[in-house]
Amino acid sequence: MAAMDIANHLRRHKKSLTRARAEIWHILTQSEKPLSPDEIHRRLTGHKVDLATVYRNLRALKDIGLVREIDLREAFKRYEAILAGQHVHHIMCQVCGRIEKVRHCVVQDMANAIQKESGFTLKDHSLECFGICPSCQPHKTKAQGT
Amino acid sequence: MAAMDIANHLRRHKKSLTRARAEIWHILTQSEKPLSPDEIHRRLTGHKVDLATVYRNLRALKDIGLVREIDLREAFKRYEAILAGQHVHHIMCQVCGRIEKVRHCVVQDMANAIQKESGFTLKDHSLECFGICPSCQPHKTKAQGT
DNA sequence: ACAAAAATGCAAATCGTTTGCAAGTTAAGC
DNA sequence: GCTTAACTTGCAAACGATTTGCATTTTTGT
Numbered sequence A, B: 001m002a003a004m005d006i007a008n009h010l011r012r013h014k015k016s017l018t019r020a021r022a023e024i025w026h027i028l029t030q031s032e033k034p035l036s037p038d039e040i041h042r043r044l045t046g047h048k049v050d051l052a053t054v055y056r057n058l059r060a061l062k063d064i065g066l067v068r069e070i071d072l073r074e075a076f077k078r079y080e081a082i083l084a085g086q087h088v089h090h091i092m093c094q095v096c097g098r099i100e101k102v103r104h105c106v107v108q109d110m111a112n113a114i115q116k117e118s119g120f121t122l123k124d125h126s127l128e129c130f131g132i133c134p135s136c137q138p139h140k141t142k143a144q145g146t
Numbered sequence C: 001a002c003a004a005a006a007a008t009g010c011a012a013a014t015c016g017t018t019t020g021c022a023a024g025t026t027a028a029g030c
Numbered sequence D: 001g002c003t004t005a006a007c008t009t010g011c012a013a014a015c016g017a018t019t020t021g022c023a024t025t026t027t028t029g030t
Helices: A003-012 A019-030 A037-043 A051-063 A107-118 B003-012 B019-030 B037-043 B051-063 B107-118
Strands: A067-070 A078-081 A089-093 A099-102 A121-132 B067-070 B078-081 B089-093 B099-102 B121-132
Touching (some): A003 A019, A019 A051, A037 A051, A051 A078, A099 B107, A107 A121, A107 B121, A121 B107, B019 B051, B019 B078, B051 B067, B051 B078
Parallel strands (some): A089 A121, B089 B121
Antiparallel strands (some): A067 A078, A089 A099, A121 B121, B067 B078
16 A cells, blocks of 8 residues: 555545544554554654544544454453555564564465365464564563464 | 363362362363353352352363363453363354354474474464354355354 | 452443534535 | 535533452452
């Protein structure tokens, strides 16, 4: 999704390109990691934008495919801009909380196996990883479910 | 985790094997799919157990590795018993909500790639799939982020 | 059986997120 | 540019899942 296209993309879905929307989109595209609604809200600099508006816009952007919602087992969800159809997963350090992107993904390889095993057609998936980042090694952490 | 071992496992962690705990564990081991705290609560038949107690026990069981917490993009989390070190993922039908297990998992194959790419050591991951189950084909659904 | 530790019920509190509504902003056509 | 309909926003209240304080009850280890 090129930055230029956002206005058209919104228009196609009968959505307006509002100041809040533009600012939120800009913040997301500039961030190296997915952000929580609250983090986004705190980064808004211009005119006052209500947190409820941030939530409403994140949902709107998600609904039309501009934004991805990510669950890293925190108390809240995170959001990131979907750029150029990229397929991204994340790995979060269980010690320091650092979040990085993981571009390698083998899940599509599972599609056939899943199709055979369950008869489901795979449409989408969430894959989030947890581990220990280089600077936190060799800490130990408690086991977690998968 | 053999059913027999639960008492010992709890004892090792200074936890008691209470009636509520035993009942919740039984319900989880008998379920074919992960259950929400509320579903578990409603399935409790014996003496009255408060919903808060269900939450406290699920957390306790999760903390000592007997239970796995699962996020299927619903408003709540689901929980399932971890039996015999099984490694399980899930696929939920985007049309009817049916949930099935997916035993095939290729994520471990990603470990090396992730290690190289980010320097993280992979400790754990969440992989939940969404698609269309056999009886709901060939419905169409809106796209979702990954 | 006892004392100490752990768990429970109940009610209130949290906290992320959503919603109703009146007022403000944006889009589309003229 | 102006006008109206459609879409958004701020604000406050509502929500729903989950958590917590505390007095009481149950379980544990001896």
